[in-house]
Structure formats: C-alpha cells, structure tokens
Amino acid sequence: MIATSMAVIQHVCSAPLARVMLPRSLVFSRSRGLSILSATRASHAVSQQVLLGMSEHELQQLALEFGQQSYRGKQLHHLIYKRKVKEIEDFSHLPQAFRNDLQEAGWKVGRSPIYHTVTAADGTVKLLIKLEDNRLIETVGIPVEDDKGSMRLTACVSSQVGCPLRCSFCATGKGGFSRNLKRHEIIEQVLAIEELFKNRVTNVVFMGMGEPMLNLNSVLEAHRCLNKDVQIGQRMITISTVGVPNTIRKLASHKLQSTLAVSLHAPNQKLREAIVPSAKSYPLDAIMKDCRDYFLDTSRRVSFEYALLAGVNDTTEHAVELAQLLHEWGRGNHVNLIPFNPIEGSEYQRPHRKAVAAFAAALESRKITVSVRQTRGLDASAACGQLRNKFQKNPLLAESENLQSQADVAVAC
Numbered sequence: 001m002i003a004t005s006m007a008v009i010q011h012v013c014s015a016p017l018a019r020v021m022l023p024r025s026l027v028f029s030r031s032r033g034l035s036i037l038s039a040t041r042a043s044h045a046v047s048q049q050v051l052l053g054m055s056e057h058e059l060q061q062l063a064l065e066f067g068q069q070s071y072r073g074k075q076l077h078h079l080i081y082k083r084k085v086k087e088i089e090d091f092s093h094l095p096q097a098f099r100n101d102l103q104e105a106g107w108k109v110g111r112s113p114i115y116h117t118v119t120a121a122d123g124t125v126k127l128l129i130k131l132e133d134n135r136l137i138e139t140v141g142i143p144v145e146d147d148k149g150s151m152r153l154t155a156c157v158s159s160q161v162g163c164p165l166r167c168s169f170c171a172t173g174k175g176g177f178s179r180n181l182k183r184h185e186i187i188e189q190v191l192a193i194e195e196l197f198k199n200r201v202t203n204v205v206f207m208g209m210g211e212p213m214l215n216l217n218s219v220l221e222a223h224r225c226l227n228k229d230v231q232i233g234q235r236m237i238t239i240s241t242v243g244v245p246n247t248i249r250k251l252a253s254h255k256l257q258s259t260l261a262v263s264l265h266a267p268n269q270k271l272r273e274a275i276v277p278s279a280k281s282y283p284l285d286a287i288m289k290d291c292r293d294y295f296l297d298t299s300r301r302v303s304f305e306y307a308l309l310a311g312v313n314d315t316t317e318h319a320v321e322l323a324q325l326l327h328e329w330g331r332g333n334h335v336n337l338i339p340f341n342p343i344e345g346s347e348y349q350r351p352h353r354k355a356v357a358a359f360a361a362a363l364e365s366r367k368i369t370v371s372v373r374q375t376r377g378l379d380a381s382a383a384c385g386q387l388r389n390k391f392q393k394n395p396l397l398a399e400s401e402n403l404q405s406q407a408d409v410a411v412a413c
C-alpha cells in the first residue's frame, strides 16, 4: 500500500566529534584546514561520517580537510553517485593513502546490504534492506514500459522504520514504530533499486513505510540529494502524507516543484477518524485549508489519495461527498483511488471492480480528475509493511538464519 505520514524526530549523531581522528595527511594543511574542518563538520552534523547524501561542494571541502586537492571531492562525488561504489576501499580512482585516511577517521559510504527480495510476475520487486542496526525497511521498484519501449522505473521509498500513526488498514502501522531514517538510508533505497534493475530510477514516491512529515528534515535532505546529486527531476518526486499538523505549511515554504500527495481516505471527519486515528489531531477542514495554501504557494497541484475499503468508504454517496469537499476547497484537484490490498488479520476487504468504477465515474462526472492505481505485484501477496513484518518479528541480531527461505511473502507498494 502506499503509506502516508510522520513526527519530527531530530537526528542524534551517533558518532561524537571526538571520534573523528585527524588524518595523517592533514598535518601539512592544518593551519588552513582547521577552519574548514569546523565549518564542514558543522554542515555534516546531521549525517556525520557518511558520504552518501553529501553534495559535491561538501565533498570538496572534505577532501581539503584531508589535505587533498578539491578535485578529489569531485571524484568522490562521481564514485558515490555515478559509479555507485559502495565501499571506500573500492574507490580505485583515489590514492590509497586518502582511502586509508577516510576509513581511519570513521568515514563510510553509507550503503546497506539487500537482505531479501521478492519479485512479482509483473516485474515489481520488493526489497528488504538491512540497516546498520539490523532493522529492516521495505523499498519497492516498479517498472512500467511505455508504448515506445522505454522504461519508467519508480522507487517507492520508506522514510521511517515502521510507523507510529497506525492507520487501521495498514500493515506498516500494525508492525509498530522503531525510528526515523537518516538521509542516507532514504537515498540508498533509490540506489539499491537502480542496482537491482540495472536502470536509472525515473520517479521517486515517498509512500513506503512511515509518515514522511514526521521525518521532514531527513526527507528534505534526501530530496535535495536525489534531485541534485542522483539527478532525479523534482517533478518526478512525490511526497505523501496522511496529515501532520503544521508540516504541509513547512513543506510549502521550501517551494519544491514536487507533488504533495495527501491521503484522505474519507470525505468527512467522522469516517476519517475511524480509518486514520491520527486524524483526530488534524481536522479535515484544517488539512484542506493547508492544501489550498500549498497550491497557492507552490502552484503545484495537490494529489489526494483515497484507499477504497469495501463497504466502508466506497459508495457513490461517499464519492459525491468527496467531490463536494474538494470543490469547496480548491480547484485543480486530482484523486488517486487505491483499491485496498488485503492484509492478513485486517477487517477490511477489497472493493468489487464495479464499485471502484462507479466511485471513479461519480468523481469524474463532477469534474474531478481521477486515476485508479493498478495493484502491482498482487500475485506475490501485497501491502506495504507486510514483508518487513514477516521478517522483523524476530530482530535480526546475527547473520541470517535462513530466513531467506521463507519466501512466500509480499509485494507491492
């Protein structure tokens, strides 16, 4: 499923500054280097000692810190983002001494191993990535070939390990919440999809595990890097939310040219609270006002996500009420209907195809543009969070005990 939402937890640097040892090669440049060192450290305070996520300028500064010429920083940038090299020891373009210095000072690229993959017949691949603390996150790669044979490859990325919001229909919410992802842990998901598909990712949607707005700082940093360094157009990136008070306005202030997708799932507050418990703290009218302001501030149309749950929110009356709500608050609205992906233990059912079509027609006849999300990878079973839940029930403390063989699991964003 497509996730939507979050709560801002500040990054806490796990590596104290004292651990950053001065490299041998810094000795000669120490007089000039110390001011650079402090400035650069301050700018890396968020993801200390992880190269992935740093801009070309920051990498050039880092090279200078290590007594290298700044073009070594450009080489680092090329190796990380173009060649996608995962280990410093494999930076064969760089002098061995520089590589040693980086490693001795505790730097790493910031790529994690792929722990498990499930491939559906339609080519959708769901990956589990194993983070440094043995936690698992899901990422989905969705390839779509157009009429001319060129491929659009969408990465559906997670922004948190689990999710604290517990939407009633969501497997991720049922699995609980562990922590926010750091910026490099978001970026590496896109690189992992590129590696697996041997193709460039063209689109990124923040619709995997977690609520992006609860980890907005890291999401914005990852967004910058994906746009500037990995070179994915801003318009090809979608940030999704179930709604966290005050965050849509904050996002609007960054004036990104990316799409904001807001998960409504209901046309009125009462029903919404029943489906999305966190809606109690963010009334529907307040969300709609923030969405209208987002459009006014950015000129970017807001897309509304609506998970269709059989017999709960999928009647034409609901569609009529939804159309009224959207017209009341703005223009240029788009609704993305998501027929529910059944998950184990859920009280909800997938709506009948006719109900989906009738819902879409009722919206269209009221001049709301509609798309119906194709369910990808349903053959391997489905829903965001399901695969992770299966493996993360027993935290991974040691190298896998054959969990790989339990492969009867889920796919689909």
Ligand code: SF4
Pocket: 002, 003, 004, 005, 006, 163, 164, 165, 166, 167, 170, 171, 172, 173, 174, 208, 209, 210, 211, 242
């Ligand atoms: S519980 Fe699921 S749907 Fe709700 S915000 Fe979290 S990830 Fe998204």
